[in-house]
Amino acid sequence: xxxxxxxxxxxxxxIVFSFTGLMQRGGRTGPHRDGWGIAFxxxxxxxxxxxxxxxxxxxxxxxVQRYPIKSQTVIGHIRQANVGxxxxxxxxxxxxxxxxxxxCFAHNGQLADFQPAPGFYRAVGDxxxxxxxxxxxxxxxxxxxxxxxxxxxxxxxxxxxAGYRGHGVFNCLLSDGDWLFSFCSSKLACITRxxxxxxxxxxxxxxxxxxxxETTPTDVVTVLATEALTANEPWTLYQPGEWRLWRGGxxxxxxxxxxxxx
Amino acid sequence: xxxxxxxxxxxxxxIVFSFTGLMQRGGRTGPHRDGWGIAFxxxxxxxxxxxxxxxxxxxxxxxVQRYPIKSQTVIGHIRQANVGxxxxxxxxxxxxxxxxxxxCFAHNGQLADFQPAPGFYRAVGDxxxxxxxxxxxxxxxxxxxxxxxxxxxxxxxxxxxAGYRGHGVFNCLLSDGDWLFSFCSSKLACITRxxxxxxxxxxxxxxxxxxxxETTPTDVVTVLATEALTANEPWTLYQPGEWRLWRGGxxxxxxxxxxxxx
Numbered sequence: 001x002x003x004x005x006x007x008x009x010x011x012x013x014x015i016v017f018s019f020t021g022l023m024q025r026g027g028r029t030g031p032h033r034d035g036w037g038i039a040f041x042x043x044x045x046x047x048x049x050x051x052x053x054x055x056x057x058x059x060x061x062x063x064v065q066r067y068p069i070k071s072q073t074v075i076g077h078i079r080q081a082n083v084g085x086x087x088x089x090x091x092x093x094x095x096x097x098x099x100x101x102x103x104c105f106a107h108n109g110q111l112a113d114f115q116p117a118p119g120f121y122r123a124v125g126d127x128x129x130x131x132x133x134x135x136x137x138x139x140x141x142x143x144x145x146x147x148x149x150x151x152x153x154x155x156x157x158x159x160x161x162a163g164y165r166g167h168g169v170f171n172c173l174l175s176d177g178d179w180l181f182s183f184c185s186s187k188l189a190c191i192t193r194x195x196x197x198x199x200x201x202x203x204x205x206x207x208x209x210x211x212x213x214e215t216t217p218t219d220v221v222t223v224l225a226t227e228a229l230t231a232n233e234p235w236t237l238y239q240p241g242e243w244r245l246w247r248g249g250x251x252x253x254x255x256x257x258x259x260x261x262x
Numbered sequence: 263x264x265x266x267x268x269x270x271x272x273x274x275x276x277i278v279f280s281f282t283g284l285m286q287r288g289g290r291t292g293p294h295r296d297g298w299g300i301a302f303x304x305x306x307x308x309x310x311x312x313x314x315x316x317x318x319x320x321x322x323x324x325x326v327q328r329y330p331i332k333s334q335t336v337i338g339h340i341r342q343a344n345v346g347x348x349x350x351x352x353x354x355x356x357x358x359x360x361x362x363x364x365x366c367f368a369h370n371g372q373l374a375d376f377q378p379a380p381g382f383y384r385a386v387g388d389x390x391x392x393x394x395x396x397x398x399x400x401x402x403x404x405x406x407x408x409x410x411x412x413x414x415x416x417x418x419x420x421x422x423x424a425g426y427r428g429h430g431v432f433n434c435l436l437s438d439g440d441w442l443f444s445f446c447s448s449k450l451a452c453i454t455r456x457x458x459x460x461x462x463x464x465x466x467x468x469x470x471x472x473x474x475x476e477t478t479p480t481d482v483v484t485v486l487a488t489e490a491l492t493a494n495e496p497w498t499l500y501q502p503g504e505w506r507l508w509r510g511g512x513x514x515x516x517x518x519x520x521x522x523x524x
Binding site: 042043044045046047048050052059060063067087088089090091095096097099100101102120121122123124125 | 304305306307308309310312314321322325329349350351352353357358359361362363364382383384385386387
């Protein structure tokens, strides 16, 4: 199993606090020693840092913590390998271009008996996660060769994820840099922070941040994670099959998929 | 205009020395202040560091210099913007997946009246360089929907580059992680280092490296750059229209394209 981290905000926001908590789980407070990655959208560009080494010992992870990058949409992941060897090519998040945008994806879980029809997008590594991401993009492109608004896209995303869930565990985060889609098969939590901001205490490291001092009153910042990252805030737990679509920190749409047959 | 940096080696090799020279040209000894990027293949994975800030002042560039990454194939670029604003999405090198491999591309030059037919791959940013890269991949995929050996691919690469050259200046580096293709429209230089290794003196920074101490007798390392990076070595200058295909530091094939009509 792995851990996911996501952020959607209405202003460029520094995710160092949440990232610091997550990184501890990469070999220190958690067993996820097989790599980590984090992707920050910057306009239409995407800044990706990855390392197949344990995050708690990674030089690149220390850079990310030292050098705060502000972004409105972030997807991060730490990995405990189950399918696919430990290598850079198997390290989440995965990125592909579709419709002239960078699409970014990370997955928590594992799939069995999953051999989708080959399509345009193909996995570079050998994880079930990247295979599912490529299949999802192939389905999107088949349904919509030209760009459509995300509302029109949603049924394809939800149906695809529900189908993957029929093969095992499929919690995922997906973004095109504009919106952030989240799907829960077994475990996912979220919190939306907005004024009045308070202080938050990380569960995995001795660190407290006073968001009041770091934000303006109109900021809206949603953080998503496999498990709550802070000890003193009321995180919302997704139910199995639940999905939410975020943009600018706000939930645009939500629903619950019925379980698809395997 | 921009500057290119490439490396092809038969063993994982540290490119910090050449990168240090190139980075000086990003705002210090050269005018290329509008971003830089460098991509290192690691197996089938690709490690990409980029920054729209001048390389001589970039925190991420300092990380790359402090933290030597060894690779057999590297593509780097520093940018002086002419087409497309300064942003991460417009920063080379560009990456796309084709046939389940990461293809990486950087370009020096500029193209005029260049509006290729739309295809599957589309530019995320607004540079002529990324547009040409997408067009090149669209041509490859049209000619070969399934993977072919690079020897079979070469005519498509050479003809496409010769065509782009008809629109202006088109020096480029392209790799799928296995081979490195280089095309010269106006300016490109290379050097192959092998035993007996000597010392090299950077032109752009006060730095000398003794490759003898850093290598084994069987190492073969080719470095490509817009202009010679060292003062005391015999670099080979490409002629306009010349191309070379490298793998493991050795030149697999070379030739010269005739000028295609614009």
